[in-house]
Amino acid sequence: MNIADENNNLLQRLLVWREKHIKDKQFILILSFIVGICTALAAYVLKFLVEYIKEFLTDNFDSTGANWLYLVYPVVGIFLTSLFIRKIVRDDISHGVTKILYAISRRQSRIKRHNVWSSICASAITIGFGGSVGAEAPIVLTGSAIGSNLGSIFRMDHKTLMLLVGCGAAGAVSGIFKAPIAGLVFTLEVLMIDLTMASLLPLLITSVTAASLSYVLTGTESMFYFHLDYPFAMERVPYAIALGVFCGLVAWYFTCSMNWIENIFRRYSNPYVKFVIGGTMLSILIFLFPPLYGEGYDTISLLLNGTTSADWDTVMNNSLFYGNGHLLVIYLLLIILFKVFASSATNGGGGCGGIFAPSLFLGCIAGFVFSYVCNEFHIGNTYIPEKNFALMGMAGLMSGVMHAPLTGVFLIAELTGGYALFLPLMIVSVCAYLTIIIFEPHSIYSMRLAKKGELVTHHKDKAVLTLMNMESVIETDFQVVRPDMDLGEMVKAISKSGRNLFPVVDVNNVLLGIVPLNDIRNIIFRQELYHRYRVENFMVTPKACIKITDSMEEVMRKFDETGAWNLPVVDEEGRYKGIVSKSKMLTAYRQVLVDLSAE
Numbered sequence: 001m002n003i004a005d006e007n008n009n010l011l012q013r014l015l016v017w018r019e020k021h022i023k024d025k026q027f028i029l030i031l032s033f034i035v036g037i038c039t040a041l042a043a044y045v046l047k048f049l050v051e052y053i054k055e056f057l058t059d060n061f062d063s064t065g066a067n068w069l070y071l072v073y074p075v076v077g078i079f080l081t082s083l084f085i086r087k088i089v090r091d092d093i094s095h096g097v098t099k100i101l102y103a104i105s106r107r108q109s110r111i112k113r114h115n116v117w118s119s120i121c122a123s124a125i126t127i128g129f130g131g132s133v134g135a136e137a138p139i140v141l142t143g144s145a146i147g148s149n150l151g152s153i154f155r156m157d158h159k160t161l162m163l164l165v166g167c168g169a170a171g172a173v174s175g176i177f178k179a180p181i182a183g184l185v186f187t188l189e190v191l192m193i194d195l196t197m198a199s200l201l202p203l204l205i206t207s208v209t210a211a212s213l214s215y216v217l218t219g220t221e222s223m224f225y226f227h228l229d230y231p232f233a234m235e236r237v238p239y240a241i242a243l244g245v246f247c248g249l250v251a252w253y254f255t256c257s258m259n260w261i262e263n264i265f266r267r268y269s270n271p272y273v274k275f276v277i278g279g280t281m282l283s284i285l286i287f288l289f290p291p292l293y294g295e296g297y298d299t300i301s302l303l304l305n306g307t308t309s310a311d312w313d314t315v316m317n318n319s320l321f322y323g324n325g326h327l328l329v330i331y332l333l334l335i336i337l338f339k340v341f342a343s344s345a346t347n348g349g350g351g352c353g354g355i356f357a358p359s360l361f362l363g364c365i366a367g368f369v370f371s372y373v374c375n376e377f378h379i380g381n382t383y384i385p386e387k388n389f390a391l392m393g394m395a396g397l398m399s400g401v402m403h404a405p406l407t408g409v410f411l412i413a414e415l416t417g418g419y420a421l422f423l424p425l426m427i428v429s430v431c432a433y434l435t436i437i438i439f440e441p442h443s444i445y446s447m448r449l450a451k452k453g454e455l456v457t458h459h460k461d462k463a464v465l466t467l468m469n470m471e472s473v474i475e476t477d478f479q480v481v482r483p484d485m486d487l488g489e490m491v492k493a494i495s496k497s498g499r500n501l502f503p504v505v506d507v508n509n510v511l512l513g514i515v516p517l518n519d520i521r522n523i524i525f526r527q528e529l530y531h532r533y534r535v536e537n538f539m540v541t542p543k544a545c546i547k548i549t550d551s552m553e554e555v556m557r558k559f560d561e562t563g564a565w566n567l568p569v570v571d572e573e574g575r576y577k578g579i580v581s582k583s584k585m586l587t588a589y590r591q592v593l594v595d596l597s598a599e
Contacts, residue, residue: 036171067287078278085350170206228418254359367390
């Protein structure tokens with residue numbers, strides 16, 4: 001017996017023992033605890049690698065002028081990441097959160113095993129060498145992969161796998177940000193896992209476990225230090241509303257521009273062409289605007305804690321703009337403009353990273369610029385604290401880009417300890433969200449899947465239909481007949497079949513029509529007619545045909561419009577594949593609904 005067989009036997013004995021001694025509900029809680037530990041460790045490893053690589057490469061940079069190595073490091077990082085993905089991983093690992101949403105809706109919540117480690121390695125190289133993206137989406141994919149594969153090992157059902165995927169995402173956000181509430185809310189808002197009593201406790205256990213272990217590993221301090229010098233006053237409410245609208249517009253620009261740039265990269269199939277375009281664009285932008293290097297958290301800390309122009313002017317250190325404090329606003333506006341190009345070039349050129357950090361980075365700068373301009377031009381008679389509005393802008397941009405206002409509020413409050421600004425954080429987040437949904441109804445994560453009808457949402461009917469698939473409802477045991485068969489041969493086919501519907505196909509299996517048994521019931525017993533009529537004489541055209549690629553929502557729409565109880569399924573060339581009955585659809589629908597709603 002080899003090692004693999006021994007491991008399988010050991011696992012089998014463990015599964016049998018678990019089923020006998022531990023109930024499913026208790027075992028799910030144990031798994032959620034393990035997921036919390038694993039995701040916190042994964043987040044710690046990723047942050048350590050990113051910081052170590054970044055400090056090793058940039059520690060000796062000259063802060064008083066431009067550094068030409070900014071032209072080199074990002075290109076090297078993208079090249080190494082691209083090589084790692086193509087030669088070792090051999091799979092697409094970009095758009096981590098989108099992949100999780102796709103796995104939930106189309107892959108029975110199963111995520112490939114390499115995602116447990118591949119995103120950590122790839123994003124650490126990309127960001128450490130200057131890629132202008134964040135480590136959070138890769139670690140969320142890693143966490144969800146940990147939950148999915150842990151559940152698969154113990155052969156949990158689809159509903160439990162979905163919950164463990166959500167636990168992994170919640171643990172990842174909680175671990176990397178030390179923000180357990182934000183981790184829970186992120187899973188509910190972005191991954192759209194429904195909140196029931198059955199899901200709440202595992203999600204809480206994972207979030208708290210991950211955050212607690214992160215406290216043990218890295219200390220209990222907030223990710224960003226923030227001291228509230230100016231408590232929020234009611235006269236600043238109009239400014240908070242205006243900032244929310246501004247953040248919503250910036251989020252819309254960021255979302256549209258990223259999609260536009262990514263579509264340009266998709267036109268090229270050669271990875272080296274993508275690398276040259278992306279690497280060149282990224283290195284030039286970072287050389288001109290060093291804050292675009294990596295996640296940009298140093299810039300966020302600076303704007304959250306600076307109090308004078310001398311403090312804020314250090315944003316321009318390491319660049320050609322050093323010492324030109326009068327250009328600060330223009331410099332920051334250019335960063336807002338070009339950040340999306342830097343992030344898109346990073347991923348499009350072959351790098352790996354997410355848009356969590358870019359959202360926080362852009363929001364901080366947007367909030368700072370908004371308040372700075374209001375104070376400089378004396379808009380209104382109230383002083384607008386730059387650091388407060390920089391903090392609020394982070395919540396606004398995140399709410400707009402991710403369509404997740406609660407995540408924006410709780411994450412920023414937990415990241416900075418800025419709970420005293422909870423009300424203005426809520427105002428900015430809600431206004432940003434209300435602004436962007438006017439232009440874009442889906443988040444940057446979900447818009448691709450929404451266009452394909454592959455997105456699970458909190459709308460129960462749509463969620464159930466999305467989770468269903470053609471394989472679960474198509475029936476292939478119908479007796480197929482030819483158009484040139486006579487009535488006698490048709491009767492023989494009827495005697496062999498237990499169904500009351502007969503698809504008619506040609507020699508190439510292309511569907512020509514159907515024969516309902518009720519239509520010929522009055523002649524099938526008249527033997528004198530057996531050689532007089534052929535199938536083509538009494539077949540009828542189906543009320544509609546279902547394409548094998550149709551979504552379940554489209555299938556249900558065709559049933560509703562035609563009033564039919566059975567519809568044939570064909571491929572793109574019109575070849576017959578089977579029959580879908582409304583009764584089968586409703587049975588499958590009911591089962592998925594019960595699974596989705598079970599406590």
